[in-house]
Amino acid sequence: MSVATWVNDTLVRDPTERRIFATLAIITALLVVGVFAGVIGPRFLLFQVALVGMYALLSLGLNVQWGYAGLINFSVAAFWGLGAYSAALLTAPNSPLGMGLHPIFGFLAAIVVSALVAILIGIPTLRLREDYLAIASLGLAEVIRLIILNERQWTAGSSGISGIPSLLEWLPLTSAATTASIVVVLLALTYLFLRRIHRSPWGRVLRTIRSDEDLAKALGKDTYRFKMQAFVVGSVVMAIAGAFYAHLNLYIDPSDLVPLTTFYIWIAVILGGTGSNRGAVVGAAVVIAIREGSRFLNDIAFIGNLGLDVAPLRLLFVGILIILIMRYRQDGLLPPKDELIWPSAQKESSAASRGAAASDGGVVTDGTTSGGPSDGGENQ
Amino acid sequence: MSNDGVYEGAHLDKDDPVLKTRGLEKAFGGLVATDDVSIEIERGTITGMIGPNGAGKSTLFNLISGFYEADAGSVFVNQTDVSDMTPPERAHEGLVRTFQTPRRLEGMSVREAMLVGPGPQTGESIFPLFFSADDVTREERANLEQAEELLERFEISHLIDQPSTDLSGGQLKLVELARAFTTNPDILLLDEPVAGVNPTLANDIKRFIRELNEEGQTFLIIEHDMPFIMDLADPIIVLDQGRVLMEGSPKEVRTDDRVIEAYLGGAGP
Amino acid sequence: MIPLQISPFQYIVNGVVFSSIIVLAAIGLSLVYSIADFANFAHGDLMTVGAFSGLFSVAIFRPMLGDVGLFGLPLWFFLALAFGMVAAAVIAVVTDRIIYQPMEDSGSIGLLITSIGVALVYRASIFLSFGSDSERYGVARQGPIPWIRESFGVAITPRNFVVVILATVLVTGLHLTLTRTTLGRKMRATADNADLARVSGIRTDEVIIAMWLIGGALAAAGGVFLGLEELVRPRMGFDILLIVFAAVILGGIGSVYGAMLGGLVIGMVHELVPLFNQWGIIPVGSRYAAAVAFVIMVAILLVKPSGIVGESG
Numbered sequence: 001m002s003v004a005t006w007v008n009d010t011l012v013r014d015p016t017e018r019r020i021f022a023t024l025a026i027i028t029a030l031l032v033v034g035v036f037a038g039v040i041g042p043r044f045l046l047f048q049v050a051l052v053g054m055y056a057l058l059s060l061g062l063n064v065q066w067g068y069a070g071l072i073n074f075s076v077a078a079f080w081g082l083g084a085y086s087a088a089l090l091t092a093p094n095s096p097l098g099m100g101l102h103p104i105f106g107f108l109a110a111i112v113v114s115a116l117v118a119i120l121i122g123i124p125t126l127r128l129r130e131d132y133l134a135i136a137s138l139g140l141a142e143v144i145r146l147i148i149l150n151e152r153q154w155t156a157g158s159s160g161i162s163g164i165p166s167l168l169e170w171l172p173l174t175s176a177a178t179t180a181s182i183v184v185v186l187l188a189l190t191y192l193f194l195r196r197i198h199r200s201p202w203g204r205v206l207r208t209i210r211s212d213e214d215l216a217k218a219l220g221k222d223t224y225r226f227k228m229q230a231f232v233v234g235s236v237v238m239a240i241a242g243a244f245y246a247h248l249n250l251y252i253d254p255s256d257l258v259p260l261t262t263f264y265i266w267i268a269v270i271l272g273g274t275g276s277n278r279g280a281v282v283g284a285a286v287v288i289a290i291r292e293g294s295r296f297l298n299d300i301a302f303i304g305n306l307g308l309d310v311a312p313l314r315l316l317f318v319g320i321l322i323i324l325i326m327r328y329r330q331d332g333l334l335p336p337k338d339e340l341i342w343p344s345a346q347k348e349s350s351a352a353s354r355g356a357a358a359s360d361g362g363v364v365t366d367g368t369t370s371g372g373p374s375d376g377g378e379n380q
Numbered sequence: 381m382s383n384d385g386v387y388e389g390a391h392l393d394k395d396d397p398v399l400k401t402r403g404l405e406k407a408f409g410g411l412v413a414t415d416d417v418s419i420e421i422e423r424g425t426i427t428g429m430i431g432p433n434g435a436g437k438s439t440l441f442n443l444i445s446g447f448y449e450a451d452a453g454s455v456f457v458n459q460t461d462v463s464d465m466t467p468p469e470r471a472h473e474g475l476v477r478t479f480q481t482p483r484r485l486e487g488m489s490v491r492e493a494m495l496v497g498p499g500p501q502t503g504e505s506i507f508p509l510f511f512s513a514d515d516v517t518r519e520e521r522a523n524l525e526q527a528e529e530l531l532e533r534f535e536i537s538h539l540i541d542q543p544s545t546d547l548s549g550g551q552l553k554l555v556e557l558a559r560a561f562t563t564n565p566d567i568l569l570l571d572e573p574v575a576g577v578n579p580t581l582a583n584d585i586k587r588f589i590r591e592l593n594e595e596g597q598t599f600l601i602i603e604h605d606m607p608f609i610m611d612l613a614d615p616i617i618v619l620d621q622g623r624v625l626m627e628g629s630p631k632e633v634r635t636d637d638r639v640i641e642a643y644l645g646g647a648g649p
Numbered sequence: 650m651i652p653l654q655i656s657p658f659q660y661i662v663n664g665v666v667f668s669s670i671i672v673l674a675a676i677g678l679s680l681v682y683s684i685a686d687f688a689n690f691a692h693g694d695l696m697t698v699g700a701f702s703g704l705f706s707v708a709i710f711r712p713m714l715g716d717v718g719l720f721g722l723p724l725w726f727f728l729a730l731a732f733g734m735v736a737a738a739v740i741a742v743v744t745d746r747i748i749y750q751p752m753e754d755s756g757s758i759g760l761l762i763t764s765i766g767v768a769l770v771y772r773a774s775i776f777l778s779f780g781s782d783s784e785r786y787g788v789a790r791q792g793p794i795p796w797i798r799e800s801f802g803v804a805i806t807p808r809n810f811v812v813v814i815l816a817t818v819l820v821t822g823l824h825l826t827l828t829r830t831t832l833g834r835k836m837r838a839t840a841d842n843a844d845l846a847r848v849s850g851i852r853t854d855e856v857i858i859a860m861w862l863i864g865g866a867l868a869a870a871g872g873v874f875l876g877l878e879e880l881v882r883p884r885m886g887f888d889i890l891l892i893v894f895a896a897v898i899l900g901g902i903g904s905v906y907g908a909m910l911g912g913l914v915i916g917m918v919h920e921l922v923p924l925f926n927q928w929g930i931i932p933v934g935s936r937y938a939a940a941v942a943f944v945i946m947v948a949i950l951l952v953k954p955s956g957i958v959g960e961s962g
Contacts, residue, residue, distance in 0.1 A: 201516070202506060204495060208485060220472050220500070341491065
């Protein structure tokens with residue numbers, strides 16, 4: 001399949017999506033031009049790329065939980081922190097554990113620890129109504145923060161951990177370029193993994209649970225198991241993002257675990273399009289643009305003169321954004337379009353209807369054909 | 381147990397009950413919703429379940445399918461005691477139900493909605509998606525084919541690409557019915573299959589149920605539409621105030637004084 | 650730091666005071682949970698709004714009234730309390746009208762997520778209006794009441810008494826409203842079974858408004874008392890929200906009286922943590938008091954998710 005067809009099938013299926021991706025392409029082009037013109041430092045841009053990548057990972061993780069399965073997790077920042085601390089404690093030579101292990105062990109520990117914590121919080125809550133997980137996860141976030149803050153002998157407490165090693169220093173790139181490349185690779189792998197498990201019978205059961213859990217049960221699905229799996233997968237992805245951040249920032253302390261990060265990720269997922277992997281990535285980019293953009297507010301003389309503190313303004317903005325999205329744009333920018341059917345089981349005939357499907361965006365084709373899917377093109 | 385008000389015939393053992401309950405009881409905060417219900421559903425029948433509003437029909441369905449936990453009593457499917465099983469486990473034993481007011485599966489086409497039925501599927505676990513992808517493909521193809529056949533049988537092939545959210549109430553009931561068959565149930569519990577369905581579609585549904593029954597499918601159906609259920613089902617179980625009032629042929633039910641009294645004296649029509 | 654010899658009764662006294670605050674907060678959260686059917690994550694910040702509204706009014710009332718006292722506290726404090734309660738009640742109703750009401754169709758989960766946004770807006774507004782520092786109402790420091798200290802060996806300040814007594818008065822008032830008035834009975838019916846109440850035509854605007862007024866006012870009272878006992882901080886409500894949720898879950902979601910009981914238990918446990926630690930019952934000290942509340946909540950979810958006064962199953 002040529003790149004052009006792939007792009008057409010995967011990215012731009014209707015005019016709205018085309019506009020959104022065109023906008024993103026223009027912004028990217030402007031940034032690149034900015035770098036060449038010397039307005040934007042390449043280091044700065046690469047750091048932003050790494051940041052977007054990390055937020056995209058977090059959003060993908062939350063999308064598995066909230067988007068696929070309808071699980072409300074308010075401890076995104078905590079799982080991220082578990083990952084970051086797992087990596088920092090095992091790899092930094094001057095951490096309280098002082099082991100200085102290879103980063104691969106940090107990533108492994110991040111995965112194991114986050115999976116365990118996810119299971120522990122899932123056991124009491126996932127058999128109950130959705131909002132119990134919401135409440136319990138809020139508590140979990142607080143408990144994890146308390147432990148990291150108070151158990152100085154293990155976590156160094158509020159003084160934080162420094163001296164975390166960079167990743168893949170032998171690569172012939174600047175450190176900024178290395179981290180940016182690593183996050184792009186991590187993101188691509190995660191994306192492919194999630195795409196595979198989503199467009200499958202597994203993903204389909206989750207989507208059923210999200211709409212009507214009783215129905216899924218009546219059809220013989222052990223919904224607890226499915227929800228637990230989604231919760232663990234999502235949490236592990238968040239922890240991986242955290243481990244990556246430890247190696248990006250080379251320093252970590254408990255103040256990084258603020259709940260606000262959790263809400264940024266929520267905005268990214270809902271704004272991007274709940275349930276859509278592409279949406280989660282785009283949402284993450286938009287949120288970073290907003291967050292980083294607001295940093296420059298103080299530089300503008302007019303606003304600087306008002307003497308307003310930017311932090312609460314940002315809080316206000318995030319709050320208003322959540323309310324507005326929930327009220328007016330719950331579908332998000334790129335709502336999910338895929339039928340959750342195992343791609344290689346799709347009929348060959350669907351390839352033929354691809355041309356038509358790309359232009360009519362989900363309008364039902366005539367019903368006499370043997371069920372040629374109108375939007376089956378993307379499933380090849 | 382004294383005889384008054386309890387139909388003893390319901391306790392008689394039938395040859396090959398696919399579903400049997402013994403002394404099921406359930407109370408909500410002191411209000412008894414199900415009181416010592418023992419019924420047996422014989423294989424190959426269409427059993428109707430009627431009773432005035434508040435007679436406890438839905439509660440009984442929820443107890444049988446495991447959505448409510450019984451205060452006392454037991455449920456057997458194919459002679460297996462399923463009383464301690466969860467709803468999905470009971471479904472695996474061959475007991476599948478539909479809901480009175482099915483929710484529309486948001487973001488799912490009819491094709492996807494159909495594919496949720498069969499189970500357990502290899503592709504419903506994560507590892508096989510990577511390590512036995514071919515099995516997943518083979519199964520998914522078979523399930524797709526089965527879904528298409530069933531939709532054709534229920535004369536709704538044209539809906540296959542439709543989003544579930546766009547279906548009419550009647551179409552949704554038909555899709556539910558079709559999907560229930562992808563699970564190969566031993567007994568199918570239908571909760572008001574024609575509530576809110578237009579007469580033409582209701583007739584279609586009746587015809588399909590009858591056809592499937594002739595092929596050996598067992599049904600237990602709650603329905604308020606009297607002409608519909610009297611025409612379709614035999615025997616009919618009448619519930620009143622959480623108890624089995626009587627069980628008999630439609631003719632017996634129609635002429636039974638206790639039934640008439642229950643409907644006239646009770647809250648509902 | 651904790652002196653070596655503290656009477657166990659001292660912890661119980663602290664527990665009663667803290668419980669009073671949690672009970673007030675838990676009632677509102679429980680009312681909204683059962684009547685409007687969503688977990689309101691903005692409830693903690695509503696407490697903060699009440700506390701800061703009270704603080705704002707101190708600047709007006711204090712110069713007007715000077716040092717006239719009542720029950721050992723300046724009169725202006727009581728007016729500030731009332732002002733905070735009215736302000737939070739009004740803000741709660743207004744929030745409902747402009748934000749929650751129009752999105753009733755989004756269901757309880759949509760409202761839950763929206764309430765996070767509302768919480769952030771409340772908190773940001775407080776940061777913007779009052780800054781990020783901790784404040785005090787400016788009630789003069791009082792020592793413990795001497796004769797109690799001498800007779801029982803526990804330190805109880807007049808403000809402790811005022812908090813507990815006023816909380817008791819408010820809770821009793823609520824109880825009378827719920828049991829003796831038509832509106833209260835309607836509220837209880839809606840809380841017990843929202844569907845049934847809706848079918849019987851009870852779910853009127855009246856019930857919803859009353860729910861927000863009562864919930865907001867009681868939350869504010871809890872916030873003002875918390876500010877009086879500790880500090881008035883922009884994060885005070887959010888920090889306490891988990892404990893309030895624990896109380897509501899412990900009591901059984903949907904039961905106002907359960908929430909009161911849950912609030913008593915959780916508030917007491919929260920303050921008894923150092924004592925339990927001393928006695929070797931639990932391995933953690935007061936720094937983990939919130940974590941202990943959380944563990945209790947999780948244990949309840951495991952054993953009896955319907956709460957201690959809820960129905961089984």
